[in-house]
Amino acid sequence: MNQYEKIYKYTMASLLSLFIGGMFSINLLTPNKSFSDSENRNLEPLPTFSIQNLLDKKFTSHYETYMSDQFAFRDFWISMKSDIDRTIGKKENNGVYIGKNGFLLQKFNKPEDQDVKSKIAAINDFHLANPNVEKHIMLIPTAISILENKLPNFVSHDDELTYIDKVKKSLNTEINFIDVYPTLRSKENEYIYYKTDHHWTTKGAYYAYQELSKNLNFTPTQKESFNIKKITNSFYGSLYSKGGFRHIDPDSIELYEPKEGIKYKVEYVDEDKTSSTLYEMNNIKKKDKYTVFFNGNHPLVKITTENKSGKKIVVVKDSYANALLPFLLPHFSEIQVIDLRYYSDSLQLFIQKNKIDEMLLIYNANTFFEDSSISDLSE
Template sequence: MNKYDKINRKLLALLLLIFIGAITALNLVAPDRTLSESENRMLEQLPHFSLKALVFGDFTLDFEKYVSDQFVFRDFWIGTKTDTDRMMGKKENNGIYIGKDGYLIQNFIPPAEEDWKGKVDAIHAFDQATPKMQKYVMLAPTAAALYQDKLPKYAIIGDQEAYLQKVKQWLHPNLRFIDVFPSLYAERDQPIYYKTDHHWTTKGAYIAYLELCRQMGLTPQKEAEFNIQQVTDEFYGSLYSKSGFRHIQPDRLQLYLPKDQEKYTVTYVDEEKTTDSLYAREQLQRKDKYAVFLNGNHARIHIKTANPSGRKLLVVKDSYANSLIPFLLKHYSEIHVIDLRYYEEDLASLANEQGIQDMLLLYNANTFFEDPSITNLTE
């Protein structure tokens, strides 16, 4: 080995030590962040130390999560890693596939039979506790069911549609299952799902609304009755955040605004806040632009419209319903919106006390099969 090789090796070693030292120093002095804008989630904070937590391993586990979340230039390193993976041909990260035409598609993992049957049993129990309400169940398929042809060839996705049909068959006949898969599939060439987000678009929600009206005997509003307004073309959604894939075209987000819009009031019950709009346009300046609909998710929302019919609707939902609910204002005098992930009261008592006639249970397939809060219907 000549002296130039030795000098080069020593120089590389020195540069490596300087780099490690600089990163360590930056990690020590950099303030902790509470929110990751790119990942759209709260970051781990420094865990409280106790001897008990240390002995049982809880402190070590939490501290490891904290260091990972607070690592300096975290977003840069994540982007670099996923860019490298893509150059090497990898098209999946964190359960998200990058497919054709720029679609990010979340994997569907088949649920255990006892889990989904337990949720259907909870719906049956709630039905018995509220016999005066007519109930409708809409479980929306995700892009994984509708765009299988856009997935990478090696991708293995569970048969989401088969499980939706199992739920339909397990439901009691008096519970009407609103099957929106055929209607959505027929329009799959339209922009009915976002490419970077797990939600359906407002167009997709409108198609589901048309099917809901058909099943409920309502006369739907025609698309020509709305001013369709694009409010942003820079929407990077939840799948973009979760996957870590970058250099992807953002989505456009539209609002369907009735041309003859009547006055209504929206009350966020727990927050004791009332507004005259279903849309929180300030959210368009933030990362989670889908929160423009109903200002995101809340435990309980009460909407009072100008409809004189006296009909009342209970919507038990996940965030898929947020972009569909605006279409329902023309058909009801009151709409009560409940998100069981945050609602802790007796829902059956609320429904009976308010004299609600109709109920719509609306979830996307992933949330229905994965989220345990649906069993809170009967608590």
């Protein structure tokens, strides 16, 4: 080995040692964080050491996660990885596609056939056990099925629609299936899905509300009757956090406020709280700004309005419904909102006790096929 090779070798070894030692020192001196704004999740704290945890392999597992979560300049390294991935043409990360014009789209994972059959059977059994309740089901296609013009090249998007169609064809014929795909597809060039989040926008929910009105036999409020208010231009949603792709423009969130509003009361039953608004405006200051609608998800929410019709409806839903529910207020005296992921009581007994004669089950397709609680519907 000549002199120059030795100098190169020792220089590289010294730089590597300096980098490792420097990062080790920085990590020791950097305070731990409890929450990552960019990833919208709690970070792993330093695990407590015990012999039992070590023998159970819990300590090492938690410690590895802790080191990963608390690594110095974590957001910088994630951003760098995102840039490299996009440079080499990578289209998907952690179940999120990077589409055209900076659109992020959630990958659809095929469900197990038995799980699909279990959900359909539960819905049909629930119908037979409650024949006097008029039932409507809306399975909302996600952006991957609607925004074909935003998809990366060579990405298939037919699976989600295929499984939605399976549900439609397998339901009891007395259950009203509301197909919103044609309506949403006809609006694909409008801002109906967020770019960085898995939800639809308020405009997308409004178009679905118009389609819903045809099936629930009420006259929808026209768009001109709303004051459309943009409440933020800096929303980075769930797909931004999950996918790790950076350097993407943020979303905006709009609220459709009726020019002639209807008085109502919102009761968060399990939390024993009451409110005079559907919106938690302080959440605009938080990372998950979509929780401006109802302050997120709750087991049971009761909305009472000044509508004198006496019509009651129970809405069994996921978070997609949160942006649509405000449009229903003028059409019902009482709206009961149940999220089966958090609601542990019997839905059948609840309907009987509250003398409800109409039910709307509304889910986005991804949640419907992934959420096991739907299989417990008839219990």
